[in-house]
Amino acid sequence: MRKTGFTLFFLILASCLLAQIQFDIESFADSTKYGWQDWRGRAAYREDLLNRQEMLQLYEMESSSIGAAILKSALVPGFGQITSKAGTKGTIFLGAELLSLGVSLYLYDRSNYYYNQYLTATQIDDIQQYYSLAQTPRYYSMLFLALGVVIWGYNIYDVILTTDNYNAQVWQDILQKHSKKAVSLGPEGIRVRF
Amino acid sequence: MKTKLILAALVLLLTAACLKHNNPLDPYDNPDIIVPDQVSGVQCFASQAGSANKYVEVRWIANPALNTDGYYVFRGLAYNSDYAVVDTVATNFCNHGSEAWHSVLPGDYWYKVSAFRDVYDGNGNFLGKLEGRRSEPRFIRVPA
Numbered sequence: 001m002r003k004t005g006f007t008l009f010f011l012i013l014a015s016c017l018l019a020q021i022q023f024d025i026e027s028f029a030d031s032t033k034y035g036w037q038d039w040r041g042r043a044a045y046r047e048d049l050l051n052r053q054e055m056l057q058l059y060e061m062e063s064s065s066i067g068a069a070i071l072k073s074a075l076v077p078g079f080g081q082i083t084s085k086a087g088t089k090g091t092i093f094l095g096a097e098l099l100s101l102g103v104s105l106y107l108y109d110r111s112n113y114y115y116n117q118y119l120t121a122t123q124i125d126d127i128q129q130y131y132s133l134a135q136t137p138r139y140y141s142m143l144f145l146a147l148g149v150v151i152w153g154y155n156i157y158d159v160i161l162t163t164d165n166y167n168a169q170v171w172q173d174i175l176q177k178h179s180k181k182a183v184s185l186g187p188e189g190i191r192v193r194f
Numbered sequence: 195m196k197t198k199l200i201l202a203a204l205v206l207l208l209t210a211a212c213l214k215h216n217n218p219l220d221p222y223d224n225p226d227i228i229v230p231d232q233v234s235g236v237q238c239f240a241s242q243a244g245s246a247n248k249y250v251e252v253r254w255i256a257n258p259a260l261n262t263d264g265y266y267v268f269r270g271l272a273y274n275s276d277y278a279v280v281d282t283v284a285t286n287f288c289n290h291g292s293e294a295w296h297s298v299l300p301g302d303y304w305y306k307v308s309a310f311r312d313v314y315d316g317n318g319n320f321l322g323k324l325e326g327r328r329s330e331p332r333f334i335r336v337p338a
Contacts, residue, residue: 118217124324139211142207
């Protein structure tokens with residue numbers, strides 16, 4: 001039993017030594033196979049990769065999702081633009097939407113008031129006059145409602161463009177900030193740019 | 195194509211905005227409803243000065259029975275003021291002051307008259323009284 005254990009141990013040890021002899025450490029450490037001339041090239045590549053990862057992380061944090069922006073603008077017109085740092089545009093969309101819907105609602109209410117008068121009228125002049133008074137604001141109410149729908153639709157179209165532009169701007173800013181970094185820490189040590 | 199779509203949407207919108215003529219007395223699209231003629235030839239006569247019972251007699255040209263079931267008599271305090279119904283009669287004559295609930299005091303008044311017609315649906319249910327156009331106001335001074 002003891003003999004078998006020792007035999008097994010020596011067999012494993014022998015196979016490990018054999019594997020070490022067969023493993024070509026020079027070929028493994030040869031950095032030229034990736035296009036690097038020496039260890040400096042490899043270090044520069046690593047630094048660049050880390051930089052890109054850092055920039056990507058920053059972009060993920062600061063950029064806006066187009067889907068979320070569309071949803072926000074669909075629920076509250078202009079809200080998607082506001083979160084994409086286009087506050088003026090967002091406020092204009094919100095104001096225009098509120099104004100058109102508000103005017104539409106006001107005219108609809110006026111129309112309903114006159115229509116109720118029409119329904120209870122018994123005199124021929126009153127019947128015709130109240131119907132006419134109810135019909136005109138109803139037309140305008142529908143037109144303002146349609147305007148509200150058009151503004152809402154354009155707001156959805158615009159939030160896609162605005163978010164795209166915002167994301168592109170975020171990426172440009174990140175690139176600029178990185179290129180302007182005065183002090184950077186790398187494998188070669190601390191680098192200071194003047 | 196785009197213009198046609200926009201036009202179609204606009205037409206649809208305006209059609210949807212059309213209100214229904216739901217008033218049962220509205221003659222629009224309902225040839226069964228006959229609108230009473232406008233009353234004409236209104237004349238007013240006041241009681242003599244010093245008489246104990248003040249009254250105003252109002253006469254007008256009777257409408258054809260085909261379109262009229264009765265008349266409303268209105269009184270106002272000025273040509274363009276609000277007018278109130280002071281009597282409802284079936285003939286082309288009204289003595290305002292002859293009933294206990296009439297109130298005629300010395301002063302200046304304007305009288306108007308309009309005709310009405312009872313409207314029924316196809317099943318004979320009463321829908322209401324459709325009032326025609328009112329006459330031109332007629333001035334009368336009731337002396338003290």
